[in-house]
Amino acid sequence: MHIVVPIKQTPDTTAALTVDASGRISWGDAPLIVNPWDEFAIEESLRLKEKFGGKVTVITLGPESAKEALKQAVAMGCDEAILLHDPAFEGSDAVVTAAILAAAIRKLGAVDLVFMGKESVDGNSAQVPPALARRLGWPLLAYVGKIREVDPAGRTIVVERILEEGRQVVRAPLPAVLSAMQMNEPRYPSFMGIRKAARMQIQVWNAADLGLSPEQVGAAASAARWPAVFAPPRQEVQCEFIQGESPEEIARLLVDRLLAEKVL
Amino acid sequence: MDFQLSDEHRMVQQMVREFAEREIRPVIKEHDRAQKPIPWLFERMAALGLLGICIPVKYGGAGMDYISLGLACEELERVDSSLRVVMSVHVALNSLSLLQWGTEEQKRRYLVPQAKGERIAAYALTEPGAGSDAAAIRTTARRQGDVYILNGEKTWISLADLADHFLVIAKTDPEKGHRGMSAFIVERSFPGVKTGTIHGKLGVRAGNTGWIVFENTPVPVENRLGEEGEGFYIAMAALDNGRYTVAAGATGLIRACLEASVKYANERMTFGRRIGEHQLVQEMIAKMAASYEIARLLYLRAGWMKNMGMRNTRETSLAKWFATEAAVQAALDAIQIHGAYGYSDEYDVERYLRNAKGEVIYEGTSQIHTILQAEYALGYRKDRPLRCELPAYDPELWRAEPAMA
Numbered sequence: 292m293h294i295v296v297p298i299k300q301t302p303d304t305t306a307a308l309t310v311d312a313s314g315r316i317s318w319g320d321a322p323l324i325v326n327p328w329d330e331f332a333i334e335e336s337l338r339l340k341e342k343f344g345g346k347v348t349v350i351t352l353g354p355e356s357a358k359e360a361l362k363q364a365v366a367m368g369c370d371e372a373i374l375l376h377d378p379a380f381e382g383s384d385a386v387v388t389a390a391i392l393a394a395a396i397r398k399l400g401a402v403d404l405v406f407m408g409k410e411s412v413d414g415n416s417a418q419v420p421p422a423l424a425r426r427l428g429w430p431l432l433a434y435v436g437k438i439r440e441v442d443p444a445g446r447t448i449v450v451e452r453i454l455e456e457g458r459q460v461v462r463a464p465l466p467a468v469l470s471a472m473q474m475n476e477p478r479y480p481s482f483m484g485i486r487k488a489a490r491m492q493i494q495v496w497n498a499a500d501l502g503l504s505p506e507q508v509g510a511a512a513s514a515a516r517w518p519a520v521f522a523p524p525r526q527e528v529q530c531e532f533i534q535g536e537s538p539e540e541i542a543r544l545l546v547d548r549l550l551a552e553k554v555l
Numbered sequence: 556m557d558f559q560l561s562d563e564h565r566m567v568q569q570m571v572r573e574f575a576e577r578e579i580r581p582v583i584k585e586h587d588r589a590q591k592p593i594p595w596l597f598e599r600m601a602a603l604g605l606l607g608i609c610i611p612v613k614y615g616g617a618g619m620d621y622i623s624l625g626l627a628c629e630e631l632e633r634v635d636s637s638l639r640v641v642m643s644v645h646v647a648l649n650s651l652s653l654l655q656w657g658t659e660e661q662k663r664r665y666l667v668p669q670a671k672g673e674r675i676a677a678y679a680l681t682e683p684g685a686g687s688d689a690a691a692i693r694t695t696a697r698r699q700g701d702v703y704i705l706n707g708e709k710t711w712i713s714l715a716d717l718a719d720h721f722l723v724i725a726k727t728d729p730e731k732g733h734r735g736m737s738a739f740i741v742e743r744s745f746p747g748v749k750t751g752t753i754h755g756k757l758g759v760r761a762g763n764t765g766w767i768v769f770e771n772t773p774v775p776v777e778n779r780l781g782e783e784g785e786g787f788y789i790a791m792a793a794l795d796n797g798r799y800t801v802a803a804g805a806t807g808l809i810r811a812c813l814e815a816s817v818k819y820a821n822e823r824m825t826f827g828r829r830i831g832e833h834q835l836v837q838e839m840i841a842k843m844a845a846s847y848e849i850a851r852l853l854y855l856r857a858g859w860m861k862n863m864g865m866r867n868t869r870e871t872s873l874a875k876w877f878a879t880e881a882a883v884q885a886a887l888d889a890i891q892i893h894g895a896y897g898y899s900d901e902y903d904v905e906r907y908l909r910n911a912k913g914e915v916i917y918e919g920t921s922q923i924h925t926i927l928q929a930e931y932a933l934g935y936r937k938d939r940p941l942r943c944e945l946p947a948y949d950p951e952l953w954r955a956e957p958a959m960a
């Protein structure tokens with residue numbers, strides 16, 4: 292099987308984000324990491340590779356420095372890594388991001404599965420997976436919590452999707468686009484993987500390599516506009532201790548308060 | 556000159572940091588309180604390749620360099636000293652001694668399973684009557700045909716109850732002082748080996764420390780490491796590696812103190828301001844920040860010298876001395892910054908102090924390092940080449956797969 296994992300480099304989840312007057316977002320010198328949701332996709336893909344053979348290719352659309360995220364994925368066990376980078380890509384919205392990823396996946400040739408994270412921890416839109424599936428014309432299996440079976444010869448996959456109402460079992464033909472929920476415990480990079488990643492010359496594909504013209508990418512091609520970006524107002528949290536004579540009384544007072552606040 | 560870590564080193568650092576944060580941090584306090592080692596620790600460290608991090612692949616290791624060993628120690632001790640102690644005794648004091656002095660057969664039998672983490676190894680020099688004065692040990696090894704018969708007692712041995720293999724220093728010729736000492740690889744399963752735990756330690760309470768008694772223990776001649784009479788030099792060369800891991804680890808402990816103190820100083824308010832805005836608190840933070848950077852540079856230089864195959868006894872001793880003394884001070888100051896909360900085990904800083912105090916005692920007390928540094932500076936001490944030096948790091952050699960048997 293050839294599995295492609297599109298990953299995004301994001302600020303660490305503990306980074307303190309600030310927004311300046313012009314709407315620029317900054318996370319100071321907080322470290323950049325592989326989007327945590329993408330780590331689940333990487334882990335699951337590596338397990339599929341271990342079971343069925345084949346290879347896992349990671350791709351990312353981002354700046355030169357995003358090579359670090361790719362190296363992290365290679366250190367975990369991915370086989371190949373490609374950076375999609377071109378100054379013209381800057382300002383691409385989720386739909387254009389998906390178009391660029393789709394062009395790269397087509398260029399890779401025979402691909403059986405695209406495994407993504409359910410969303411990024413910075414952009415948070417969860418728009419790239421559906422947009423990419425649409426571009427490729429492949430079925431989308433979003434919010435996957437478990438892979439039940441894969442039949443590479445029969446070219447089908449059965450997964451459990453996690454929905455608000457419960458779990459949904461879906462069968463789809465391959466190739467397909469999947470997005471991962473927290474479905475495993477991502478492995479640490481191995482020393483062998485680290486050595487491989489450190490030595491790897493990461494391929495860079497630009498717009499021309501992907502057969503995309505400047506008008507098809509970047510801010511110009513993007514429909515989404517960001518007229519105002521601001522930090523959400525700080526939530527004022529008040530802590531109230533509920534006291535009483537007995538646990539039963541405290542519980543009753545607590546329920547009353549929760550009802551009064553319309554939490555229940 | 557290059558002060559940047561390579562991609563490889565950064566990934567090692569990141570990986571070990573994540574392991575320690577994710578798996579050890581949540582459980583360490585409970586194990587420290589109960590004075591109980593984490594039962595699955597070796598298994599996890601082995602799975603990650605940490606127990607053979609800088610041992611060549613052909614001897615079962617991960618094939619990384621000596622700087623990676625240091626970085627791993629820094630990250631491990633940032634969470635708890637007991638983790639780094641495992642690296643010090645298993646990897647540095649024992650396994651690296653086998654790499655440096657061992658015959659091919661000894662490496663095959665002992666180094667390979669140790670590097671893979673299938674067997675755990677310890678280092679036994681100290682005795683009830685001899686610590687700093689290592690030449691005063693009384694354990695004897697008398698040659699009888701094809702075996703040496705070991706008799707004596709070792710104490711304060713890290714992992715005494717848990718290790719499978721011990722590197723034991725004993726006297727083969729008690730008349731000859733430090734030239735009458737030899738080193739032996741002793742298996743726990745050999746007859747007459749008994750071990751026990753030392754309870755009530757001030758620090759490294761999640762780590763095992765104990766005593767070992769040898770009662771007419773027969774050790775095959777082929778288990779002698781190095782030549783007869785070379786034991787003192789082997790023991791001291793081992794310390795060049797052990798001290799390096801302690802230096803790197805203490806650097807991590809300083810960082811832990813700094814991180815905890817910065818966080819607390821930015822949260823705690825007194826007199827209407829964050830305590831970090833009070834200059835006397837700033838002084839303590841500034842000193843921690845400075846000692847962290849100095850300690851880090853010192854151990855990285857020692858690691859670089861090891862990679863290059865340069866003798867580093869002096870530089871490693873300096874790194875160990877500085878980092879451990881600075882760690883004690885950083886931990887004291889971290890408690891001070893935390894006020895009464897730092898004085899309770901609700902926060903980690905009291906554990907940092909208890910752990911730091913051990914570091915100025917083992918692997919050469921601060922007094923011994925002071926004397927060493929003075930003697931080097933005064934020209935009273937010169938290092939003579941060893942018969943076997945620690946091999947310089949050669950990436951090709953370290954990563955070569957074993958030849959098919």
Ligand SMILES: Cc1cc2nc3c(=O)[nH]c(=O)nc-3n(C[C@H](O)[C@H](O)[C@H](O)COP(=O)(O)OP(=O)(O)OC[C@H]3O[C@@H](n4cnc5c(N)ncnc54)[C@H](O)[C@@H]3O)c2cc1C
Nearest residue numbers: 297352382383384385407408410411414415416417418419
């Ligand atoms: C504050 C803010 C400002 C922005 N400003 C602009 C702007 O000025 N102009 C504009 O057009 N857009 C802007 N964006 C949108 C930004 O470009 C999107 O974040 C981006 O297109 C990806 O969408 P997402 O992060 O929501 O990904 P999601 O759809 O949430 O990510 C889901 C999955 O898609 C994959 N994926 C996502 N991104 C990539 C990638 N780069 N490479 C490979 N795989 C990926 C990963 O597998 C990921 O887990 C802004 C976003 C934010 C939050």
Ligand SMILES: Cc1cc2nc3c(=O)[nH]c(=O)nc-3n(C[C@H](O)[C@H](O)[C@H](O)COP(=O)(O)OP(=O)(O)OC[C@H]3O[C@@H](n4cnc5c(N)ncnc54)[C@H](O)[C@@H]3O)c2cc1C
Nearest residue numbers: 678679680681685686687711712713913916917918920922
């Ligand atoms: C947690 C822990 C783990 C340990 N693990 C190991 C291990 O794995 N293997 C092992 O072999 N040992 C181990 N040790 C033992 C350790 O190496 C010794 O404790 C250390 O070498 C000091 O020896 P000592 O305790 O006998 O002190 P002593 O040598 O008796 O020293 C007592 C005091 O006198 C001072 N002193 C001694 N000589 C001089 C001098 N010439 N000039 C000035 N001052 C001097 C010392 O600095 C110290 O302050 C461990 C110790 C601890 C605490």
